[in-house]
Amino acid sequence: MAQIVVEGLRHMYRPPRGRPVLALEDVSLEVREREFLALLGPSGCGKSTLLYLIGGFLPVEGGRIAVEGRTVAAPGPDRGIVFQHFALFPWKTVRGNILYGLERQGMPRAERERRAQQFIDLVGLTGFEDSFPSQLSGGMKQRTAIARTLAFDPKILLMDEPFGALDAQTRHLMQSELLGIWQRTPKTVIFVTHDVQEAVYLADRVAVMSARPGRIKALVDTRLDKNDKNIFRAKHFVDKVDELWTLVRDEAIKAERKAP
Amino acid sequence: MKAALIRYSPLLVLALAWELIARLGLVSSSALPPLSGVIVSWFDLLRSGDLVTASASSLYRGGTGLLLAVVVGALIGIAMAWWRPVNALMSPLVEMFYPMPKSALIPVTVVWLGFGDGSKILLIFLGCMLPVTLGAFNGARASDRMLVWSARSMGASRLRMLWDVVLPSAMPELLNGIRTAIALSFILLVSSELIVARQGLGYLIGYLGADGDYQPMFAVVLTVAFLGFAADRLYMLLVTRVLAWRA
Numbered sequence: 001m002a003q004i005v006v007e008g009l010r011h012m013y014r015p016p017r018g019r020p021v022l023a024l025e026d027v028s029l030e031v032r033e034r035e036f037l038a039l040l041g042p043s044g045c046g047k048s049t050l051l052y053l054i055g056g057f058l059p060v061e062g063g064r065i066a067v068e069g070r071t072v073a074a075p076g077p078d079r080g081i082v083f084q085h086f087a088l089f090p091w092k093t094v095r096g097n098i099l100y101g102l103e104r105q106g107m108p109r110a111e112r113e114r115r116a117q118q119f120i121d122l123v124g125l126t127g128f129e130d131s132f133p134s135q136l137s138g139g140m141k142q143r144t145a146i147a148r149t150l151a152f153d154p155k156i157l158l159m160d161e162p163f164g165a166l167d168a169q170t171r172h173l174m175q176s177e178l179l180g181i182w183q184r185t186p187k188t189v190i191f192v193t194h195d196v197q198e199a200v201y202l203a204d205r206v207a208v209m210s211a212r213p214g215r216i217k218a219l220v221d222t223r224l225d226k227n228d229k230n231i232f233r234a235k236h237f238v239d240k241v242d243e244l245w246t247l248v249r250d251e252a253i254k255a256e257r258k259a260p
Numbered sequence: 261m262k263a264a265l266i267r268y269s270p271l272l273v274l275a276l277a278w279e280l281i282a283r284l285g286l287v288s289s290s291a292l293p294p295l296s297g298v299i300v301s302w303f304d305l306l307r308s309g310d311l312v313t314a315s316a317s318s319l320y321r322g323g324t325g326l327l328l329a330v331v332v333g334a335l336i337g338i339a340m341a342w343w344r345p346v347n348a349l350m351s352p353l354v355e356m357f358y359p360m361p362k363s364a365l366i367p368v369t370v371v372w373l374g375f376g377d378g379s380k381i382l383l384i385f386l387g388c389m390l391p392v393t394l395g396a397f398n399g400a401r402a403s404d405r406m407l408v409w410s411a412r413s414m415g416a417s418r419l420r421m422l423w424d425v426v427l428p429s430a431m432p433e434l435l436n437g438i439r440t441a442i443a444l445s446f447i448l449l450v451s452s453e454l455i456v457a458r459q460g461l462g463y464l465i466g467y468l469g470a471d472g473d474y475q476p477m478f479a480v481v482l483t484v485a486f487l488g489f490a491a492d493r494l495y496m497l498l499v500t501r502v503l504a505w506r507a
Contacts, residue, residue: 057409075412087406091428091505100424101414132505152414 002030003068003188004054004156010062011049023049025213027063034186038193038203038222040248042255046214047192048160054190055081055158067156077105080154084161086141088133094120094144095129101152119147122181139170150181156188163198175201179226196248200240201226208247211255218247293475302479310464311483318460319487321377322449325384329441333389334434337396338426354390362387362444366452380452380460387448388441395437399430432506435499442495446488
């Protein structure tokens with residue numbers, strides 16, 4: 001049985017001013033345990049909204065979301081999240097940010113100090129433990145955010161365009177590091193992106209979403225040998241990118257035309 | 261230290277000008293007694309114990325009123341930002357009372373609580389609460405939704421999240437509101453003591469002025485000015501420490 005089940009999900013986006021907009025319509029999706037699934041689609045297609053609904057941050061209005069058989073009603077530490085703009089607590093240091101989740105889980109002090117250090121080392125932030133987020137580069141902030149979420153060991157990792165705010169080199173580096181981390185500590189990952197290459201490189205399976213209202217347009221298997229150093233030039237990789245790009249392009253054009 | 265000396269050198273110029281104007285007899289000594297004489301009076305007041313008693317009484321009233329204003333004001337501000345019903349209930353009240361000159365409450369608090377400490381504390385509490393409330397409200401309302409979600413997904417309860425995320429998010433604006441409240445508290449303290457009190461710095465100013473003892477009266481006025489200045493400087497030092505996380 002799938003670990004995450006989304007059935008007939010429908011969601012209205014209600015802006016503070018103006019008419020409500022249908023953001024998601026009849027979205028159904030199943031995610032297996034330890035699968036790396038990318039949600040790919042043009043901006044405004046509702047892929048982040050879908051992620052927030054799975055996270056329990058937004059109320060489910062129509063349809064159903066279940067994680068391990070239990071209906072999602074609120075956020076919980078079984079589903080960790082990493083945001084595009086990091087969402088670090090600016091008043092806490094790197095260590096303080098990583099410790100926060102462990103404190104909330106009631107982990108004993110010595111153990112959480114040890115565990116925090118372990119994850120600081122894992123993401124290569126040794127020496128920056130006492131820095132505040134405002135003193136860090138974008139890449140370091142995102143490493144902190146990833147370490148913070150990994151440290152409290154959620155079964156499911158929700159990632160909302162986590163590398164979207166980083167420069168190209170840093171993004172590339174972080175992608176391969178994330179892949180490495182995921183291969184060592186297998187978790188279910190749902191990864192939102194609008195970058196086709198990123199989706200193919202990272203994911204086992206890519207769910208392509210249509211322009212607003214968002215639906216799942218296609219599910220594409222992308223299990224390739226990700227440890228191949230020349231993967232970006234390999235024919236099967238390039239073909240997958242092409243295949244997905246064709247699917248996404250039509251939606252991106254539609255989204256462009258609908259944009260106000 | 262040297263930088264501070266240069267920074268406050270205009271005060272020295274002002275002091276010299278004051279002394280000179282008074283010594284040359286450009287204004288009558290009742291309008292402006294010479295600074296040197298004021299300083300002598302200040303030490304007399306200090307030795308007699310009058311200044312210490314009055315300061316202690318005033319600082320107790322100001323401090324208690326301010327503390328109540330900060331705690332209650334911050335709680336109301338955050339509650340307004342986080343629960344719609346509280347906002348609907350409190351917003352019109354805040355709008356109504358914010359621009360009101362709080363000194364109009366001086367006789368009201370006296371009618372309620374008499375001439376002693378109680379009426380001053382209530383006045384300062386009521387008068388200083390709204391800037392704190394508004395600071396907390398604006399700061400809390402602007403707290404980042406993603407930070408709130410992060411805390412919730414890491415296992416923080418709603419109440420815990422208010423304390424861990426919303427309060428620190430509101431802190432810069434809240435601290436600004438408190439600074440305004442501190443300045444207001446001095447205004448309200450001295451004016452209420454001038455009008456109805458049996459002790460305190462404001463009372464001492466009024467008492468000495470009515471008796472025509474202008475030199476000691478100026479000494480107390482200077483004391484009040486210095487206390488206000490010192491309170492603000494100390495407070496800003498604290499703020500810098502609390503907000504050290506900002507780049």
